[in-house]
Amino acid sequence: MKYTIREEAGFRYVDEGEGEVLLLLHGLFGALSNWDDVIQTFSNRYRVVIPMLPIYEMPIRQASLEGLVAFIEKFVAQKGLQDLTLLGNSLGGHLAILYTFKNPDQVRRLVLTGSSGLFENGMGGSFPKRGSYDYIAERVAYTFYDPNVASKELIDEVFEITSSIPKCMSIVSIAKSAQRNNVGKDLHQIQVPTLLVWGLNDTITPANVGHEFNRLITHSELYFIDQCCHAPMMECPARFNELLESWLARHPVGELVE
Numbered sequence: 001m002k003y004t005i006r007e008e009a010g011f012r013y014v015d016e017g018e019g020e021v022l023l024l025l026h027g028l029f030g031a032l033s034n035w036d037d038v039i040q041t042f043s044n045r046y047r048v049v050i051p052m053l054p055i056y057e058m059p060i061r062q063a064s065l066e067g068l069v070a071f072i073e074k075f076v077a078q079k080g081l082q083d084l085t086l087l088g089n090s091l092g093g094h095l096a097i098l099y100t101f102k103n104p105d106q107v108r109r110l111v112l113t114g115s116s117g118l119f120e121n122g123m124g125g126s127f128p129k130r131g132s133y134d135y136i137a138e139r140v141a142y143t144f145y146d147p148n149v150a151s152k153e154l155i156d157e158v159f160e161i162t163s164s165i166p167k168c169m170s171i172v173s174i175a176k177s178a179q180r181n182n183v184g185k186d187l188h189q190i191q192v193p194t195l196l197v198w199g200l201n202d203t204i205t206p207a208n209v210g211h212e213f214n215r216l217i218t219h220s221e222l223y224f225i226d227q228c229c230h231a232p233m234m235e236c237p238a239r240f241n242e243l244l245e246s247w248l249a250r251h252p253v254g255e256l257v258e
Contacts, residue, residue, distance in 0.1 A: 003039060005032065005052075009078050012052040017043035020253055021081050024050040025072070027090030027114075027231075028171060028178075029140075029158050034089065037237035041245070046085075051075045053092075055174060056167040063170040064177035069098045076106065083253050087111040087244075089231055090120075090204070091174070097183050100190055108253045110194040111244065114230045117183040118212050120205045133159055145201045145229040187216035193251040194220040197243055199228035199235065221247065 003014050014032055016039055024035045032050050039048050051072065058067055072095060076084070084107050088096030093115025100107045136159045141147035161167050194217045198210035207224065214222035223243050225236045232240045 011075050011078060013075070013079075014039065014048065014050040015079075016048045017046055019046045021084050022046045022048050023076070023081065023084050023086050024048065025086065025088040025092030025095050026050070026053060027092050028055060028174065029161065030089065030092065031157065034231065034234055037241060038087070038233055038244070041237075041241045049079065049081065053095075056161060056164070056170050058170055060166075060169055060173060063173035065095060065098060065174065065181050066177070068095055068174070069102065072099055073103065076103075082106065083108050085109040085111065085248070085253070087113075088115060089113045089233060091116055091178060093117065094178055094181070094183070097187070097190070098181070100192070101183075101186060104189070104191070107192055109248070109251055110190065110192055111197070111247075112194065112213060113197040113232050113240070114199060114202055114205050115209075115213065116178050116205060117181070118205075119209050120178075136162060142203055143230045144235050145199065145227050146235065149235050184212075184216060187213070188218065190217050191219065193247075193255065195244065195247045196220055196222040197232050197240055198222065198224050199230055199232050200224040200226045201228060202230050204230040 003016055006013055006015055022042060024038065026032065026034050032052060035050055042048055053068055054071060086096040086099065086107055088094070093112040094117040096110060096112065097115065097117055100110055137150070137155045140155050140158050141150040144150055196210050196213050198207060200207055210222055210224065214220050225232050225239050228236045
């Protein structure tokens with residue numbers, strides 16, 4: 001899909017459509033393109049906003065989940081966004097949870113898919129190894145049920161990232177921050193409708209992680225997609241969007257939950 005990447009006040013982001021705000025957060029090795037099908041499906045009825053998270057550009061001392069949440073808060077303030085529906089994949093889900101903890105009055109609905117925060121296998125158990133294209137190709141493919149989803153373009157992008165020592169240092173710092181930041185004991189604080197969409201074959205945050213989020217978040221619904229791994233919105237976009245569309249319709253903004 002063709003969309004404009006905007007730049008304003010030091011932020012790079014996508015802002016498509018009008019209406020209720022869907023704020024999308026990508027993962028550690030993610031990009032704006034991870035959400036292509038969500039933009040295409042929902043931007044005719046919603047305002048779809050995706051900030052490019054500065055995962056690889058943050059000063060090493062700020063490279064943490066706390067630093068990224070502060071960045072999201074500044075972005076939301078800069079754009080004047082309100083009544084958010086937050087969607088996060090992998091690390092983006094973790095950030096969505098932490099943002100909701102800190103800004104409960106801003107968030108009306110929460111959508112998590114393959115979220116970290118309870119347990120995850122970092123890039124399939126080992127990461128990041130520099131200099132080996134075949135290794136990176138294998139690890140990227142590991143995050144999908146169908147390895148063919150791991151396009152050469154995607155592999156090239158991750159290889160470029162992991163070939164940079166400063167970027168690798170930021171990745172490791174943020175990954176360690178995520179491992180330290182277990183949200184299990186605080187998930188009871190989330191009192192907004194929450195949709196959990198999990199790949200049944202997720203190798204990074206396995207199916208039992210989805211069940212645990214469902215157990216700990218009071219107003220949550222959990223759905224699994226078969227033959228799908230860690231990024232359902234990329235690997236099974238039609239089913240992901242179908243689940244999201246139905247759930248949004250059943251949980252309008254402003255709905256009181258009991």
